[in-house]
Amino acid sequence: MQYPSGRVLVALSGGVDSSVCVQLLKDQGFSVEALVLRFSPAHEKAVAAAQEAARQLDVPLTVRDCGPEFEREVIAPFCAEYCAGRTPNPCVICNPQVKFRLLCDVADERGIPLVASGHYARIARRDGAFYVRQAVSAARDQSYMLYRLPQSILSRLLLPVGEFEKPAVRDRAAALGLAAANAPDSQEICFIPDGDYASYIESRGCRGPAGRFIAPDGTVLGPHRGVLHYTVGQRRGLGVALGKPVFVRRILPGGDIELAFSGDEYYAAIELDHLAETGAGLAAGGRYQVKIRSAAKPVPCTVTARGADSALIVFDQPARAPAPGQSAVLYQDDLLVGGGLIRDILPQAPAR
Template sequence: MPKPKVVLGLSGGVDSAVAARLLKKDYDVTALYLSIGPEAAGERDAARVAGELDIPFRVMDISDALERHVKAPFAADYLSGRTPLPCARCNPLVKFPALAALADELGAEYVATGHYARRGTSPEGRALLLKGAPANDQSYMLSRLPQELLRRVIFPLGDYDKSAVRGLAREFGIPVADKPDSMEICFIPDNDYAAWLERRGGTPPAGDFIGPDGGILGRHGGVHRYTLGQGRGLGVSGPHRYYVSKIDPEANTVTLSDGSDLMAETVFCGEPNWIAIPDLTGPREVTARFRHARTETPCTISPRDGGVLVEAHAPVRAPTPGQLAAFYDCDTVVGSAWIIK
């Protein structure tokens, strides 16, 4: 009996390489390297891994889709005083659709990645997104995946932590077993997003740092260089440590405070993506992550004006426009929505 077919996103890193080796036992695997253009750095390693594992290797240029769905919105967010989350946009709009497109071409039912998450099915037949191992869980960044993509996904590393995956890579003799993890945004390999924005052009000029009372505290290097809650790299001294508490692109000012005004108990979010439920029809108790960190806060979420009103049971520090609020019921991702205010 032929094995079911799966298209795996092979990045050239250790996680996807181990995922390929684990999948090969039970699936007919085709590896796909997603090339993002001149910044791409992993194609040679990905091809090497595919050769060692004797699996077909394909390359797809996703640079146009990445520009349209990720890079341009990334730049627009920073210029508008928001803090974007590019990976969470890329997964449902670029990466997973690219994998699904090749899967459709090859007649493959499944797609797979090396993310640390798990997939399940609800009693009603909905595809569920579940947390991966606590130390490496990546469900937050996957919480925008729609049902039509999620139901096709396999996460081979869902039950492993990073150290176990490194151990498997060495046991399997995978050539990238000791390759360092990449922590940067893929299209900004030096991690200097402000310089990247400035090379694109159209960034705002320097302006004033102001206090809550409107008094001038110093000069900033352009509002695109700051994010809500930031406390480092401000270059302003005073009677206390300063934090960014407001960014106003129209006035070209960045407000600094002692941080006491950064706590919030209500957050409004838009564009919800419901996973475990078809829709939010009334108040629901969840825990929420307001950034990629593992911290979860008990909250009540309610439908409001086409979006989601989040009422935190304890104050949350600097919920930031442009970031995600992901909602959980124990290990299950209920859904997510973009933080607006």
């Protein structure tokens, strides 16, 4: 989408993508200001990186502490979900509840009409509604992470990096002499930089239910280390020897973990709740493409509404290891039209 130039507030993390986002908007004639959020003590390096990027890019930067909001809206629910045997994605909750909400709040305080970020996605307008659109770079597309953004945010959001491939973004940063030009891409959850989710959650006093491994034939094999250490589809680190590879098929509410041999970890359907929809909403019996994790390829499916806030998704071909707690995000062509949290996974599709 094209917007008339004016004032815009950019979410600046100090990384290469948000830094180049600032410069792209300056080149388009925008008057750019920047905001970095201090989510937790783990973010001090990010704040310092943003301060350096703002200095190099010559834009004013605001640092906003948001620790209490981040704890309440993101960290506490994340830990609770893991302790319940589900696999949450904190970014899809943080974006609407904390990051973009505060970005818009600060913009409103300053009288700034537009906001922007360095996400690899685009914005489109169809029939009076604003949609997230997949990025030019399919390999870098981050539209999945933005599916819960409401119209009030989408209508003022700029995503200029979504028009570029990653190498072009790095080349632009290098040409500008930015410190972030060669910074590695972030891979882990921002508040758990070492990636050890279980230790982090246990350090907060939550261990989750204990339980047993259940073999594919129903035999009880013995205790496991606790549901924090496992997710649906996991193969490594199980400590189970049955003569051939096994996977986590399902984590039961009481803490037992069902195992499956390779090929048996596929599911025909999933149930969603906490739906978020864009535009006219999801059509009953509609045909869509669905992503069941951020790095997955979209696959064809049929969607059936089950009340105002839930839906059944039936895959054309069984999907490997959809995980309760993750998000399933729906597309028509390259437009994101909705999504929800995976509540249950079904080996067989329900009878119509």
